[in-house]
Amino acid sequence: MMKAGPSQEEIRRHNLGALLRFVHVRGPASRAILAENLGLNRSTIMALTSDLTAAGLVREELPRTPGRRAGRPSLVVRPESTRVYVLAFDVGVDRLTVARVGLGGVILDRREAARGRVAASGGASGAADPNEMVNALAAAARSLVRKAGDEATCVGAALAFPGIVRRSDDQVMFGPNLDVGGMAIGEVLSRRLGLGVPVAVCNDANLGAIAEHERGAGVGVNDLIYLHGDVGVGGGIITGGRLLGGEDGYGGEIGHMVVNPGGRRCACGSRGCLEAEVGERTLLDLAGRQESPDVPGREAVRAVVDAAARGDVVARDALHRVGTWLGRGVADLVNIFNPGMVIFGGTLRDVYLGAAAQIRSEVATGALAASRERVKLRTAALGDDTTLVGAAEFAFADVLADPVQVLARLRGAPASAPVP
Amino acid sequence: MSTVTPVLDLRGVHKSFGPVAVLHDVDFVAYPGEVTALVGDNGAGKTTLVKCIAGIVRLDRGQYLFEGRPVRITTPREASALGIEVVHQDLALCDNLDIVQNMFLGRERRRGMVLDEAEMEEVAADILAGLSVRMSGSVRQPVWALSGGQRQTVAIARAVLGDSKVVILDEPSSALGVTQTRQVLELVRRLADRGMAVVLISHNMNDVFAVSDRIAALYLGRMVAQVRTADVTHAQVVELITAGRSETLEARRDGRPGGRRSAGPLRAGAVPEAAEPPA
Numbered sequence A: 001m002m003k004a005g006p007s008q009e010e011i012r013r014h015n016l017g018a019l020l021r022f023v024h025v026r027g028p029a030s031r032a033i034l035a036e037n038l039g040l041n042r043s044t045i046m047a048l049t050s051d052l053t054a055a056g057l058v059r060e061e062l063p064r065t066p067g068r069r070a071g072r073p074s075l076v077v078r079p080e081s082t083r084v085y086v087l088a089f090d091v092g093v094d095r096l097t098v099a100r101v102g103l104g105g106v107i108l109d110r111r112e113a114a115r116g117r118v119a120a121s122g123g124a125s126g127a128a129d130p131n132e133m134v135n136a137l138a139a140a141a142r143s144l145v146r147k148a149g150d151e152a153t154c155v156g157a158a159l160a161f162p163g164i165v166r167r168s169d170d171q172v173m174f175g176p177n178l179d180v181g182g183m184a185i186g187e188v189l190s191r192r193l194g195l196g197v198p199v200a201v202c203n204d205a206n207l208g209a210i211a212e213h214e215r216g217a218g219v220g221v222n223d224l225i226y227l228h229g230d231v232g233v234g235g236g237i238i239t240g241g242r243l244l245g246g247e248d249g250y251g252g253e254i255g256h257m258v259v260n261p262g263g264r265r266c267a268c269g270s271r272g273c274l275e276a277e278v279g280e281r282t283l284l285d286l287a288g289r290q291e292s293p294d295v296p297g298r299e300a301v302r303a304v305v306d307a308a309a310r311g312d313v314v315a316r317d318a319l320h321r322v323g324t325w326l327g328r329g330v331a332d333l334v335n336i337f338n339p340g341m342v343i344f345g346g347t348l349r350d351v352y353l354g355a356a357a358q359i360r361s362e363v364a365t366g367a368l369a370a371s372r373e374r375v376k377l378r379t380a381a382l383g384d385d386t387t388l389v390g391a392a393e394f395a396f397a398d399v400l401a402d403p404v405q406v407l408a409r410l411r412g413a414p415a416s417a418p419v420p
Numbered sequence B: 001m002s003t004v005t006p007v008l009d010l011r012g013v014h015k016s017f018g019p020v021a022v023l024h025d026v027d028f029v030a031y032p033g034e035v036t037a038l039v040g041d042n043g044a045g046k047t048t049l050v051k052c053i054a055g056i057v058r059l060d061r062g063q064y065l066f067e068g069r070p071v072r073i074t075t076p077r078e079a080s081a082l083g084i085e086v087v088h089q090d091l092a093l094c095d096n097l098d099i100v101q102n103m104f105l106g107r108e109r110r111r112g113m114v115l116d117e118a119e120m121e122e123v124a125a126d127i128l129a130g131l132s133v134r135m136s137g138s139v140r141q142p143v144w145a146l147s148g149g150q151r152q153t154v155a156i157a158r159a160v161l162g163d164s165k166v167v168i169l170d171e172p173s174s175a176l177g178v179t180q181t182r183q184v185l186e187l188v189r190r191l192a193d194r195g196m197a198v199v200l201i202s203h204n205m206n207d208v209f210a211v212s213d214r215i216a217a218l219y220l221g222r223m224v225a226q227v228r229t230a231d232v233t234h235a236q237v238v239e240l241i242t243a244g245r246s247e248t249l250e251a252r253r254d255g256r257p258g259g260r261r262s263a264g265p266l267r268a269g270a271v272p273e274a275a276e277p278p279a
């Protein structure tokens, strides 16, 4: 970038984005609150609001629940949730979810489908046909778009994927639990949708971290670590308020941190990775249960945690062992990153609640006193929707960066016919 | 942490029932924004301590500071007026009333002479949604139809509605199913994260570790330790409960190499004698 000051146009774009982001993340707000929080004067806020209103991104109206304070309630600027939306795709090993998420982060509508696992035969399971998966995702998305009607505009799309994804071209480089065989899912899906928006692809746990940071347990916590349990264990690290991506976007693969040298073999080829010691297969194996194609992993894990809570000694022992390894991993993370919060999502949410005594005991002995003093351990506040909500947040990035332009482009350009 | 004034600060509390001493020189603190777990064996005095705090039982001796100010609480009404809400396992909900009526019992909103049903209903629904509680069915169903976990949730929501400062839950999960327990645990954590002081009595160490910031251990009517959960292990807490002391904890506290004493040390309470620091 040349070192010239920003132009009027750039400033305006920046301010439009900041205002839209504020109401998107924090909800409806009065002009006074916007002025105070964005550090702009009232007349600027008024001008920005009228631009965004003209573009159909926000609307001003009386608050829905009148405050209990006396006096005339002032107008609030509200995001146009039903008219401006994104498509969020969440690819889990057992479950595909597609949602239409409105500006403001409201899940307006969703489709879910179970994905049958291909029975494990020594190798990784879940190696289902990627074409079938894309077909299912595209069909669900199209039905959501149809239902939304012509009044509504899709401003972005993103897909959460349980594997490592190269940032430069969204290529899935490695998905030990879900092989897509080098397919450029984002591009294929975007073509199939024909909405004129690209479909960004991102690691699911990274998106989970973003979602919990913006809308979940980690709001206001600028250094946090999100751990996501599906079949494997994913991670997302936020430091100084930003996602740690690393050189290529592969950062945060906490699941492949070795916690038990020489331990169980991991799908990545190494031994004793966190994922290998605490993942779903290991928990089921230790609990003497078979992985079944009929019972989705999430439910199988929950069944073990429930059995342990009811006193089943085998389940309890399995959960304790897994909890101990998980605690060791967390202790290391606490020492290295000094996070303000560690959030357990996906199946690890159940594992945390069922094995907190083991996990925290390991943190108490393994983490430095100073580092563990203030770290909060929490379960994902967005529940089973963390990665989905993260995908939606990611999909909103473009419109939040340049609201008016993006909308003008999408409304102006006739959508190409979707490729069947 | 030390700059924060505890909401509850009890010092040197004694309580006897006739000739039977039940609480002996007990210190107890609870901070806003934190979950304090109160643990101890059966008969250790947990419920009695809670009853003292809530004005159900009168303490014989000792100081009671609320938000730093000395108070004398002799009735549940006085405790409630300060913002102390107790959720007992045998919940005091009115079975024949619905969720909204239970939440607003004794503090109904009125518009002139008539109850503002619409507003109460809206506020009730908002609070439940704000706590991320899913009620299958409407807020107008009578509470006898609710499960144990849902009843508990209504009791907790009552506390939120009343802008309580302290919520005390006496063994909330003992009669709950596994899923309900999970829900209540996450709810308890959320209450504290919104700034309330939560006191949780539980025999389930896993629940204690899942949500607590501090653990206060009663042993035969004495407070043997009040520690930060981050500083202790499961085994040490079990020792405190069953034996009234933990040698590894004392050794560690007094001189673990490299581990500086962290905030919230064992409060002197009634730890008999401190171990010598290792040479």
Ligand SMILES: Nc1ncnc2c1ncn2[C@@H]1O[C@H](COP(=O)(O)OP(=O)(O)OP(=O)(O)O)[C@@H](O)[C@H]1O
Binding pocket: B017, B020, B022, B040, B041, B042, B043, B044, B045, B046, B047, B048, B049
């Ligand atoms: N009203 C009372 N009159 C006489 N003794 C009482 C009374 N209430 C409690 N006690 C006695 O005080 C002791 C402490 O009882 P408390 O109910 O406080 O224990 P607790 O720690 O809550 O136990 P639990 O885990 O079983 O609930 C017990 O020995 C009990 O029998």
Ligand SMILES: [Mg+2]
Binding pocket: B046, B047, B048, B170
């Ligand atoms: Mg009791």
Ligand SMILES: [Zn+2]
Binding pocket: A255, A256, A257, A266, A267, A268, A269, A270, A273, A275, A276
């Ligand atoms: Zn690995």
